[in-house]
Amino acid sequence: MIKVGIVGASGWADSSHLPALAGLDDFEVTAVATTNRAGADRVAAAHGVPLAFTDAAELAEHPEVDLVVVSVRAAGHAAVIRAALAAGKHVLSEWPLGVDAAEAEQLAREAAAAGVAHAVNLQGVHSPDVRYVADLLAAGRIGRLQAAVLVAAGDPLGGPRIPPELAWSTDPAGGTTLLTIMAGHFLAALLRITGPLTEVTARVPHAHERVEVTGTGGSVPGGGAPSQVLLLGTLANGAVASVTVHGGSGSPDGFLLRLVGTDGTLTATAPRPGSYPHWTDWEIRIDGEPAPVPAHYRTVPFDPADGPVANVAAGYREFATALARHRAPAPDFHAAAAHHRLLAALERSAATGTPQRVD
Structure with a gap:
């Protein structure tokens, strides 16, 4: 346990x-912490957790x-991770690992030196739909991949x-933007299927000098935050990838993934409006015919159709x-630090207007 x-x-x-x-039978939640005592006690009581703290180190x-x-x-993240490493405890961090690639790489080195198990919560990597599509591609179900569009x-x-x-x-500066959070999660799911990118050209527009805070009548500065992420890249197998992540008020379609191979085309779409690809089940078709996910890809007692809990649980099962x-x-x-380096390459490409190699 x-x-x-x-x-x-x-x-x-x-x-x-x-x-x-x-x-999950392998785990028992024994402690929770928030910065507020009343909040920590409330969460502990609601979930039957015996210990509540206001200090991460304790x-x-x-x-x-x-x-x-x-x-x-x-x-x-860094302060809490370092408290865990100092105590010799295993650690699982939400994505992003740090506020930038440099901090992520330093945390990876420190975790390796501590000799503990460490992981990052990129839920899409554990999605049964993502894993099934990756296996279909690896098995040659649509031939050799030519293009991936998301x-x-x-x-x-x-x-x-x-x-x-x-x-x-x-x-x-807080590390939570359209690029780091949404594009970061979506790209992790896509690259779990296609394999890594080796070169990227990107645009990361900043369209809103100020952003309205809904229901308050006020606004906050927004000029430094990305409003769109546009990527054109080359995959390690020579195929091309095109990714568009748009900010704003959402999309009735949720998402569209299209994989074009030499012998067929696979498409995956959201089964419900507003679904994120790393949180939900997918409607998968090959050349227009349904390709449902076999039951053995479901490794946890949750259904991805009900939201993000299933893929979070699958991450814990992997741990x-x-x-x-x-x-x-x-x-x-280490994988998280590499993913941070990919996002840094996108930013460099956007800033310089030139393609960037991906480490």
Whole structure:
């Protein structure tokens, strides 16, 4: 049994990590922490968790915690991760790992030196639909890949309006933007299928000098935050990839993935409006014919059709399997740092107007 302490247990963790862990026999949530005592006590009581803290280091040092889950804002990830490493505890961090590639690479080095298991929560990597499409492609179901096209909505980030609870995200220094969060997650899912990019050309427009905070009558600066992410790249197998992530008010279609091969075309679309590709099930077709995901790809007692809990749980299942088999969980901090370097290459391309090689 892996005993889990969650730092930042309200908000996203309350609606995803805690329900996911409750459905898995390999884990027991023993501690939660928030910056507010009343909030920590509320979450602990709601989920039957015995320990509540307001300090991440105290949670990490407690003997009833084996794994520290980092679910605070991206700018606070490094401090909580380092508290876990100092206590010799395994650590699973939300994506993004750090506020930029340099911080992510440093955290990966520190985690390796600490000798603990470390992983990052890129849910799309664990999606049964993503894994099934990756296997279809690897098996040659549509022949050799020629082109991959992904179009997806990145709302609520990147648009002319932002909910009050996300108003802080318009400052790119916080590490939470349309590029880092939405494009980061979507690209991780896509590249799990296609393999890595070797070169990218990108545009990252900044369309909104100020962003309206809905329901308040006020606004916040938005000139530094991306409003769109446009990518044209070359994959390691020689195929081309085109990705558009648009900010704003959303899309009735959610997303579209099209893989064009020498012997066929695979398309994947959102089954419901407003669905993100890393959170939900997919409607998959090959040359127009349905290609449903076989049941054995579902490794957790949750249905991706019901939201992000299923793929979060699948990430925890991978972590437990990795520990039992004495291997590194995937994706680990090193993989996360590499993904940060990809996003940095997009930013360099956008800033210089030139293609960039991807490490």
